[in-house]
Amino acid sequence: MSKEIVTMAHGGGGRAETELIEKEILSRFGDGPLAGLPDGAQLPGGLVFSTDSFVVTPRFFPGGDIGKLAVCGTVNDLYMAGGAPRYLSLSLIIEEGFPREELGRILDSVAAAAKMCGVTIATGDTKVVPRGGADGIYLNTAGIGVKDSRWTPDRSRFRPGDRILINGGIGEHGMAILAARHGIGGEGVVSDCAGLGPSVEAALAVAPDAVKFMRDPTRGGVGAVVQEMMSGSPAGAELREADLPLRPAFRALSGMLGIEPLFVACEGRMVTVADADGAEAILAAWRNLPGGEFAAEIGELTETPGRVTLRGEWGGRRLLIVPDGEQLPRIC
Amino acid sequence: MSKEIVTMAHGGGGRAETELIEKEILSRFGDGPLAGLPDGAQLPGGLVFSTDSFVVTPRFFPGGDIGKLAVCGTVNDLYMAGGAPRYLSLSLIIEEGFPREELGRILDSVAAAAKMCGVTIATGDTKVVPRGGADGIYLNTAGIGVKDSRWTPDRSRFRPGDRILINGGIGEHGMAILAARHGIGGEGVVSDCAGLGPSVEAALAVAPDAVKFMRDPTRGGVGAVVQEMMSGSPAGAELREADLPLRPAFRALSGMLGIEPLFVACEGRMVTVADADGAEAILAAWRNLPGGEFAAEIGELTETPGRVTLRGEWGGRRLLIVPDGEQLPRIC
Numbered sequence: 182m183s184k185e186i187v188t189m190a191h192g193g194g195g196r197a198e199t200e201l202i203e204k205e206i207l208s209r210f211g212d213g214p215l216a217g218l219p220d221g222a223q224l225p226g227g228l229v230f231s232t233d234s235f236v237v238t239p240r241f242f243p244g245g246d247i248g249k250l251a252v253c254g255t256v257n258d259l260y261m262a263g264g265a266p267r268y269l270s271l272s273l274i275i276e277e278g279f280p281r282e283e284l285g286r287i288l289d290s291v292a293a294a295a296k297m298c299g300v301t302i303a304t305g306d307t308k309v310v311p312r313g314g315a316d317g318i319y320l321n322t323a324g325i326g327v328k329d330s331r332w333t334p335d336r337s338r339f340r341p342g343d344r345i346l347i348n349g350g351i352g353e354h355g356m357a358i359l360a361a362r363h364g365i366g367g368e369g370v371v372s373d374c375a376g377l378g379p380s381v382e383a384a385l386a387v388a389p390d391a392v393k394f395m396r397d398p399t400r401g402g403v404g405a406v407v408q409e410m411m412s413g414s415p416a417g418a419e420l421r422e423a424d425l426p427l428r429p430a431f432r433a434l435s436g437m438l439g440i441e442p443l444f445v446a447c448e449g450r451m452v453t454v455a456d457a458d459g460a461e462a463i464l465a466a467w468r469n470l471p472g473g474e475f476a477a478e479i480g481e482l483t484e485t486p487g488r489v490t491l492r493g494e495w496g497g498r499r500l501l502i503v504p505d506g507e508q509l510p511r512i513c
Numbered sequence: 514m515s516k517e518i519v520t521m522a523h524g525g526g527g528r529a530e531t532e533l534i535e536k537e538i539l540s541r542f543g544d545g546p547l548a549g550l551p552d553g554a555q556l557p558g559g560l561v562f563s564t565d566s567f568v569v570t571p572r573f574f575p576g577g578d579i580g581k582l583a584v585c586g587t588v589n590d591l592y593m594a595g596g597a598p599r600y601l602s603l604s605l606i607i608e609e610g611f612p613r614e615e616l617g618r619i620l621d622s623v624a625a626a627a628k629m630c631g632v633t634i635a636t637g638d639t640k641v642v643p644r645g646g647a648d649g650i651y652l653n654t655a656g657i658g659v660k661d662s663r664w665t666p667d668r669s670r671f672r673p674g675d676r677i678l679i680n681g682g683i684g685e686h687g688m689a690i691l692a693a694r695h696g697i698g699g700e701g702v703v704s705d706c707a708g709l710g711p712s713v714e715a716a717l718a719v720a721p722d723a724v725k726f727m728r729d730p731t732r733g734g735v736g737a738v739v740q741e742m743m744s745g746s747p748a749g750a751e752l753r754e755a756d757l758p759l760r761p762a763f764r765a766l767s768g769m770l771g772i773e774p775l776f777v778a779c780e781g782r783m784v785t786v787a788d789a790d791g792a793e794a795i796l797a798a799w800r801n802l803p804g805g806e807f808a809a810e811i812g813e814l815t816e817t818p819g820r821v822t823l824r825g826e827w828g829g830r831r832l833l834i835v836p837d838g839e840q841l842p843r844i845c
Contacts, residue, residue: 234653277519
């Protein structure tokens with residue numbers, strides 16, 4: 182039955198989604214820029230192109246809302262694909278009866294985030310569906326960027342000893358959504374939702390040649406992203422549990438709920454693979470950014486292609502197993 | 514109350530939608546490429562950019578389905594903005610429980626339409642929402658095209674005496690949807706859903722300098738599009754009811770139901786304003802295309818800026834009044 186219908190797991194960023202995408206999307210569209218499923222497509226002529234739809238619930242959460250998320254999400258995908266974001270489209274699917282005042286607040290947030298990220302909303306579309314045809318409002322953004330000449334994502338350059346870096350505390354977006362949705366004690370857990378421009382600029386300013394790959398760990402979190410980025414690459418990876426940067430409020434809540442931080446979504450973080458030579462300079466640059474004090478090296482690349490292991494807090498090593506679906510749906 | 518919530522009329526392509534877009538969208542984003550609300554944005558560097566979400570019900574209808582519509586809709590917007598379509602993004606919002614088999618058929622249709630229109634699906638996204646969070650499946654496409662050097666949409670060139678042309682019978686998409694949705698006798702009414710590439714090429718091949726404006730009359734139909742294109746232009750327009758090309762099956766059904774053909778959506782037609790010198794050549798070229806036998810001149814531009822009149826079948830003349838909403842929602 183699970184093969185015959187689409188389930189929530191198919192949208193969760195885990196193995197079920199990978200199966201759906203491979204079977205339904207790559208089988209039909211995978212011989213062009215979609216091959217390898219980057220966050221964004223590199224097009225001939227130096228353009229980068231990406232899209233995302235946003236169905237997050239609740240629509241307003243500590244640290245952001247669906248409007249900010251819709252801008253930052255696509256902006257970040259363009260950065261991760263090696264681009265500098267320039268233009269966004271904005272498409273709205275609105276449920277009949279949706280409050281105009283709330284629509285206005287969401288669009289204000291889109292405008293503010295676009296300004297902060299330095300992108301222009303260039304074109305758009307609005308559809309209204311009858312009551313029950315959507316959960317309030319869904320947003321889609323697509324983005325165009327220009328290729329950044331300083332670097333290109335290239336997993337074929339992965340080598341054992343390369344460092345795996347992250348620009349801040351992990352899992353904060355997913356945990357903020359969880360806390361907001363269930364009214365549990367999430368005081369102090371604020372979504373990391375943000376544009377990645379400053380972090381990308383900081384890394385490229387100090388060590389452009391060292392940067393081999395960047396990916397924002399959204400659905401599926403750091404764990405799923407690392408698993409995915411190592412798949413088919415010439416190296417493996419070992420993450421170090423003790424080095425995962427967890428803000429105190431996040432650590433308290435994830436511990437209390439028994440949630441594995443590695444699989445909780447971020448919306449303003451980037452997992453970066455960099456040559457060991459440049460890693461310290463990148464970390465230092467990130468730590469100078471506002472909120473960058475939790476930037477950390479969280480692991481390194483290893484010899485066995487495709488294998489991802491986790492060195493536990495107390496020294497044991499185990500294979501990293503990505504969950505089938507996701508602990509928490511609709512985080513973006 | 515209607516000012517405080519979003520209603521179905523706000524998505525219907527009529528005056529309510531214009532109000533919503535002006536108040537909520539243009540007020541925030543209208544100082545860039547969105548000014549003037551073209552179907553697609555012309556970006557610096559010779560790019561054209563457009564987006565549309567598709568929520569049509571039923572998803573399969575005579576002449577097409579939501580997948581074909583999603584490709585043709587954005588391809589056509591790029592053409593209308595003066596571009597030649599190249600790349601599309603494809604974003605899916607799928608309701609939990611949606612049949613995989615139907616998803617496969619829709620994606621097959623996307624692939625076939627993309628091939629026919631000569632565009633590449635370059636990037637994408639998939640979201641799953643819980644049961645009740647969508648009506649089956651919604652698609653979004655965004656498209657990138659390159660500016661066609663042979664012409665530029667330019668309403669400032671409108672002059673009294675310019676001809677208003679259309680490349681085929683009107684209203685067939687909306688009527689096919691209506692018939693399919695309500696199980697009424699729509700035999701023979703088939704959606705005109707198609708890419709506009711052949712019609713655009715045919716017109717530009719014979720009279721590139723004559724073409725001043727093209728717009729596909731989707732939501733709101735020919736009537737709303739003509740009203741919109743004349744607004745703020747240096748001319749007015751008179752449409753001739755007797756010259757509106759109606760296929761017999763469409764004429765029979767619209768007559769029986771008392772539906773005004775001018776406000777029924779097309780998805781493979783283009784209202785074109787052309788200099789009188791080139792009009793006949795364009796019509797002749799269209800009539801040589803498959804299905805082009807209903808191409809027609811439906812009116813001409815007049816002296817009074819912004820005013821749109823309709824000369825009735827029996828000779829009377831009246832102001833064209835665009836409905837507040839739309840007779841039939843969710844046609845795309």
